[in-house]
Amino acid sequence: MDIFSKPVDVALFAKLKSHTKKLHTPSIDDEVATQIIEALVAAKRPQLHVGGGIVLANATAELEEFVNHMSLPVSHSLMGKGVLPDDHPFILGMTGFWGTRFINDKCLSADLVLGLGTRFAEADCSSWENAYTFDFTKTRLIHIDIDPSEIGRNYPVQIGAVADLKQALKVLNRVAKKLYPEGFKNDVLKAEMASNRSSFKAGLVAAQQSDAFPMRPERILADARAVLPRDVIITTDVGWNKNGVGQQFDIYTPGSILTPGGFATMGFGAPAAIGAKLACPDRVVVSLVGDGGFGQNPAMLATAVESNVPVIWVIMNNCAFGTIAGLQLAHYGTTVGTLFYKDGQPFQADFAAIARAYGAEGIRVTSADEFKPALEAAVAAKRPFVIDVAMQNAPVETAGHWNIMDIYSPGKKVHHADTSTLQNVTRTA
Numbered sequence: 001m002d003i004f005s006k007p008v009d010v011a012l013f014a015k016l017k018s019h020t021k022k023l024h025t026p027s028i029d030d031e032v033a034t035q036i037i038e039a040l041v042a043a044k045r046p047q048l049h050v051g052g053g054i055v056l057a058n059a060t061a062e063l064e065e066f067v068n069h070m071s072l073p074v075s076h077s078l079m080g081k082g083v084l085p086d087d088h089p090f091i092l093g094m095t096g097f098w099g100t101r102f103i104n105d106k107c108l109s110a111d112l113v114l115g116l117g118t119r120f121a122e123a124d125c126s127s128w129e130n131a132y133t134f135d136f137t138k139t140r141l142i143h144i145d146i147d148p149s150e151i152g153r154n155y156p157v158q159i160g161a162v163a164d165l166k167q168a169l170k171v172l173n174r175v176a177k178k179l180y181p182e183g184f185k186n187d188v189l190k191a192e193m194a195s196n197r198s199s200f201k202a203g204l205v206a207a208q209q210s211d212a213f214p215m216r217p218e219r220i221l222a223d224a225r226a227v228l229p230r231d232v233i234i235t236t237d238v239g240w241n242k243n244g245v246g247q248q249f250d251i252y253t254p255g256s257i258l259t260p261g262g263f264a265t266m267g268f269g270a271p272a273a274i275g276a277k278l279a280c281p282d283r284v285v286v287s288l289v290g291d292g293g294f295g296q297n298p299a300m301l302a303t304a305v306e307s308n309v310p311v312i313w314v315i316m317n318n319c320a321f322g323t324i325a326g327l328q329l330a331h332y333g334t335t336v337g338t339l340f341y342k343d344g345q346p347f348q349a350d351f352a353a354i355a356r357a358y359g360a361e362g363i364r365v366t367s368a369d370e371f372k373p374a375l376e377a378a379v380a381a382k383r384p385f386v387i388d389v390a391m392q393n394a395p396v397e398t399a400g401h402w403n404i405m406d407i408y409s410p411g412k413k414v415h416h417a418d419t420s421t422l423q424n425v426t427r428t429a
Helices: 011-019 030-042 060-070 101-109 123-128 165-179 187-208 217-227 240-248 269-279 300-306 322-332 351-358 368-381
Strands: 046-050 074-076 091-094 112-116 140-145 159-162 233-236 285-290 312-317 361-365 385-390
Touching: 030 046, 030 112, 030 140, 030 159, 030 165, 046 101, 060 165, 074 101, 091 101, 091 240, 112 165, 140 165, 187 217, 217 240, 217 285, 217 312, 217 368, 233 240, 233 269, 240 285, 240 322, 269 285, 269 300, 269 312, 300 351, 312 351, 312 368, 351 361, 351 385, 361 368, 368 385
Parallel strands: 046 074, 046 112, 074 091, 112 140, 140 159, 233 285, 285 312, 312 385, 361 385
Antiparallel strands: none
């Protein structure tokens, strides 16, 4: 057991960089690049769909260069959020279950999709059902990924290439500029996407300006975005914070959102923020996390205080495991252990008091108008800081699909239930 407490010389890890500094990664050749470029040019409605592999390959600059030259719309997975700034004229947004109708419809209408660094995972693809997000019985797919097992795993490909995304995009950019030096313009598409972006944001305004308390989650995100710097690093957990942030919270700097979008592991978001701040001490780091997720690892506050790591935790507190409550009610007719009530009132720990007990700053917001000043104070404090804000247990609006009937209700058609107006529900005969 000494392995868990024995000091380790950091040189053991540093040498790995020096030993592999001339490591060559696979790319694509000019012939394959030409096939891809010509296929995109010949398509009537080409589209890029990108994932977190772009960030891992440090290929965001090459991606933006390619998108700008080719004037292609870009959808992304949850893990791909932030590969381009959310105000880029060609960014569509997140696809799948929590994607908007416009984004999912764009994916359905595309006649050619170039997938870059994405697994085409279940939530991003509406459980791979053809009616909602992607229909590759009608749409052709070109897929580039560093992992050969991902290519063709969920969808058939016309061209599949195993390559490092940074190297592949360098070749694609060079070949595209050789074949089409003037590039392409698509002002009609830009205008359509800008109009949709404006319409979507307009649809959120009422909730974002609501004085209701517990707060509307849309207002929490809007007020946070208004206060925080453009390059803020955001961590999320699972539930509303992950799904709502993916859909509604603008990220402008690549690699600035850390989210457990792969296996959706509850408890990731709060401690992950400590690591993010240690890695980027000059940037503001905020964890947007639910009460369930924060409650998994509250002891990490001791680490933050002990080392004076000035992270901000915004606890979007709906006194529930909200997503699980909706599934539990829909499939089993109960919310036992997922909606937290005592004597008929929402019940949860006082997380601000817990923070103060650990030696951190803690504020429990008591009205919607208190949240923004509290967040401004947290940014200025430069200390570990917890803001506990009561939030309505309202579901994220969805246009996609999530089919988990095989797990919970085999042979049935059951949808996620809204638990926002309920207290605990027990099964009835």
